[in-house]
Amino acid sequence: MGTMNHYETDLIEVRESAGKGLGVFAKVNIPRGTRVLSELPLLDLGHDNSKNLRPHDILNAFELLPRERQSFYLSLHSCSTDSFARVVEHEMKKDWIDIPEVQRTIFSIYAANAFGTVFLRGSRFNHSCLPNTHFSFNRSIEQETLDCVRDITAGEELTIMYPDVTNRSRSQRQKELDKWGFTCTCPACEDTPEGKKKELKRIELQKLDRELGVQVLIGTDMSFRQALRIAQEMAAQQESEGLAIRALAISYYNAAKFCLELKDTKMALLWAEKQLEVDLWCVGDDHPDTQNELKVVNWLRNAAIDSEYDECVAKWYHLADMSKEPCEVINTR
Ligand SMILES: [Zn+2]
Known part of the structure; x- marks a missing residue:
């Protein structure tokens, strides 16, 4: 129980957590946009391991961890x-059963907790397909x-x-x-009428996501108009699902990008402002x-006042390409 206290903060x-082992709970009402936690990685892997797992x-x-942090791990x-x-067997060139037990435990904890690497307190948060907190x-x-990306009740x-x-x-x-x-077993995965309703929305989102990719590949004015409609529809569906x-920020980002493709700076500004608003809740x-997004919004604002199409901003949207990496890829360098 001693280690449990280590996780407690004012918030x-x-x-x-029923059926999920341990979980993280709000002690008080927490407004959206509040940072509930910020911490260094527990295991410092010293490189970007998002692609390859290196057991050694x-x-x-x-x-290398101090004794106390080893026992937390x-x-x-x-x-x-x-x-x-x-x-692990392949990389260690050994059968799983021949790997010393303590090493197997270290690997199994890594498997259950790592998103990029293992975090002491961050690893205590359970997954939901309808989360109220964003990790980055x-x-x-x-x-x-x-x-927190929603208001959370004590x-x-x-x-x-x-x-x-x-x-x-x-x-x-x-x-x-x-x-x-x-x-x-989150609310979006439940076998209940409510869960099934949510699932229909996800299937719709998946269809729209695929369609969006196709329209972008075509790359004509007509397809960008179509892609803009899809991005707006996706944002509306995501918003209505909470x-x-x-x-959601990526849907807004896409909408802004397609508006710029169509040389509509004023509409691009509106979508870019929405993207920034959501990202501020998500990552601060x-x-x-x-x-970066704040800079882009300011450029767009000036361009919209002058009713000018800004080549530089359009270029930024091409370089940033958020749609490639929807989730922040964790780099533990
Ligand atoms: Zn789920």
Whole structure:
């Protein structure tokens, strides 16, 4: 129980969550946009490991931890999936069963908790496909941050979305979540009339997402007008589902981008302002992305006053291309 107190702040506490082991709960009412947590990675893997899993790096990083942080790490939930064990076996050139037990435990905890790397308190947040908190790695402060994207009532559990599965059907979401070895029972995955209604919306979002990609590839004025309509529709659906997360910011970003393709600076400004508003709740004003977005909004504002189409801003939208990486890829460098 001693380690549990370590998680407590003025805003949140860790306690049992029905059917999910431990979870993070609000101690008081927390308004949207509040940063509830900010912390350094527990395991410093010293490189961007979002692509390749390097078991030796995990062991080394664990060895380097002070004794107290090692025991915090070992107190985290562990669960190793078969596919994860196969990767470790391949990299270690050993059968899973021949790997020393303590090392297997370290790997299993990594498998159950890592999103990019393992965070001491961040790893206690459970997943939901309809989260009320956004997780991000903030490069300007080199810390992970957790910001509330909805008003949260005292006693409510705080949840995050591990991989960005906003615009996906339930089976596709679960396929992603299998990597963490659990079955999602969030309100969007429930076998209830309400859950099924939500699922229909996700299937619709998935269809729209695919259609959007096609229209962008065509790349004519007509297809950009169509893509703009789709991006607006996606934003409306996401908003009505209470998905005020980065996927919504990306829909607004897309709408602004297509308006610029159509040389409509005034409308692009409106969408860019909405994108900034949502991203401020998600990642805060100290994140490099929101700082960039603020600059873009200011450019657009000036361009809109002059009723001018600004080549520079249009270029930024091409370079930024948020749609490629909907979720902040965690770089633990
Ligand atoms: Zn779910």
